[in-house]
Amino acid sequence: MPAPSDFLQFVDQNADAFIQRLAEAVAIPSISCEVPRRPDVVKMAHWLDGQLKALGVETQLRDLGTHVMDGVELGIPPAVLGRIGNDPKKKTVLLYGHFDVQPASKSDGWNTDPFTLTIHPTNGQLIGRGSSDDKGPVLGWLNVLQYHHQNKKELPVNLRMCFEGMEETGSEGLDDLVVKEGAKGGWFDGVDCVCISDNYWLNTRTPALTYGLRGIAYYKVNVSGPTRDLHSGVFGRMVHEPMTDLIQIMSKLVDTTGQILVPGVDDMVSVASEEEKSLYEQLDYSIADVEESVGAPITLSDDKTTVLMGRMRSPSLSLHGIEGAFYGSGGKTVIPANVTGKFSIRLVPPQTPENVNPLVVSYIESEFAKLKTKNKLSVEAMHGGRPWIADHKHWNFEAAKRATEAVYGRSPDLTREGGSIPVTLTFAETLGVNVLLLPMGRGDDGAHSTNEKLDRSNFIEGTKLLGTYLYELAQ
Numbered sequence: 001m002p003a004p005s006d007f008l009q010f011v012d013q014n015a016d017a018f019i020q021r022l023a024e025a026v027a028i029p030s031i032s033c034e035v036p037r038r039p040d041v042v043k044m045a046h047w048l049d050g051q052l053k054a055l056g057v058e059t060q061l062r063d064l065g066t067h068v069m070d071g072v073e074l075g076i077p078p079a080v081l082g083r084i085g086n087d088p089k090k091k092t093v094l095l096y097g098h099f100d101v102q103p104a105s106k107s108d109g110w111n112t113d114p115f116t117l118t119i120h121p122t123n124g125q126l127i128g129r130g131s132s133d134d135k136g137p138v139l140g141w142l143n144v145l146q147y148h149h150q151n152k153k154e155l156p157v158n159l160r161m162c163f164e165g166m167e168e169t170g171s172e173g174l175d176d177l178v179v180k181e182g183a184k185g186g187w188f189d190g191v192d193c194v195c196i197s198d199n200y201w202l203n204t205r206t207p208a209l210t211y212g213l214r215g216i217a218y219y220k221v222n223v224s225g226p227t228r229d230l231h232s233g234v235f236g237r238m239v240h241e242p243m244t245d246l247i248q249i250m251s252k253l254v255d256t257t258g259q260i261l262v263p264g265v266d267d268m269v270s271v272a273s274e275e276e277k278s279l280y281e282q283l284d285y286s287i288a289d290v291e292e293s294v295g296a297p298i299t300l301s302d303d304k305t306t307v308l309m310g311r312m313r314s315p316s317l318s319l320h321g322i323e324g325a326f327y328g329s330g331g332k333t334v335i336p337a338n339v340t341g342k343f344s345i346r347l348v349p350p351q352t353p354e355n356v357n358p359l360v361v362s363y364i365e366s367e368f369a370k371l372k373t374k375n376k377l378s379v380e381a382m383h384g385g386r387p388w389i390a391d392h393k394h395w396n397f398e399a400a401k402r403a404t405e406a407v408y409g410r411s412p413d414l415t416r417e418g419g420s421i422p423v424t425l426t427f428a429e430t431l432g433v434n435v436l437l438l439p440m441g442r443g444d445d446g447a448h449s450t451n452e453k454l455d456r457s458n459f460i461e462g463t464k465l466l467g468t469y470l471y472e473l474a475q
């Protein structure tokens, strides 16, 4: 069923108001991985709940208990559940998104305040933390709801919603909620398919449907020795230095070609067949696209297929940072007493945090033993999530393909995403239904990076795409 033409007009006519609502959402710094920002994530849950209620959605805030972060016990922000429509003749679609964001501060290199949505004066880009990941897409659904509510139009499908505030910090507590609400009589009982808009096109021009995600296993490696920081002139070459030991360990995790050095991790993954390789060859992507997104000619290979396979079907290990290390300007001559290295591995089938964690922990312990240092080591597996792959020939994907052709006038790329959305596999397995990822933003949006943006056209045409997809599902 095509979307009503006045829906498309409504979206164009209300574009400025939609952007204003996005500015309100971006202004709440709902950073889930920073202890002092936790009240803002809760504030964001209430803001979203209020918006949904005002658009005629029945909602509930669900308590997800507590967890420990940085040694502090914190309340997990409530999940926002929504429900509208209960017509047995219609399909029931579950929408998922997240209202928490990654950290951001002007000092990281942002050109503007990350929590003030700034409209670029020439290209109209909507710049702000969460504009693309994932407040823009979540608000895309609100825009669709607003058309139906304001014009007293019935939705073409029944909707169930699940919005969380912990996606960027391992989706704590959400799996249990999905299992509980997926049972008979629960909030998600009767769901026919799931749609998640929380990733990005491959490039800056071709819309995409995504049928795979990498999983993640996140680690902390702590090395400690002296009881306090030391003067390097007084103690240098007298004691084992924790930072020296940690750097040795971190340098043995991955090489400069991207190969993971933890024995057994890369070997778990099968070699791609020629048929599979041809899927990547066909995608509208080039080395120039990567260079444009990252702003430098630094790809690991000059071959497009190799680079794409690195992101879509291979595991990767990235070093993220060292807590406790001196990082300020100037030349402080300190020997840090206690340092914690952080890294993560993106996982692909058949890897899971459960089968990779023991390999990582025992390798680090054995490499540390070889250093013959008197410092102390501890390795901690933090949050994790399993990889996911869906059937992209399913009617859910077919509906999204038709919607993309209707809105963008072209067929979408079929992609696997290199990032992770831990709850995706839980939805697929617990509810036993197909899950579709329908991205709104572009490959150069800078999610998790400085100057994150969402192009105005992606927000507006993306809203049309989400609405049109619901009508195509009703066919």
Ligand SMILES: C[C@H](N)C(=O)N[C@@H](Cc1c[nH]cn1)C(=O)O
Binding pocket: 133, 134, 167, 168, 169, 170, 198, 199, 216, 218, 418, 419, 420, 421, 422, 447
């Ligand atoms: C793809 C999604 N928008 C996303 O950014 N997911 C995060 C999830 C995560 C895991 N640990 C911290 N955040 C990601 O892939 O990094």
Ligand SMILES: [Zn+2]
Binding pocket: 102, 133, 168, 447, 448
């Ligand atoms: Zn993210």
Ligand SMILES: [Zn+2]
Binding pocket: 098, 133, 134, 167, 198, 199
């Ligand atoms: Zn996201």
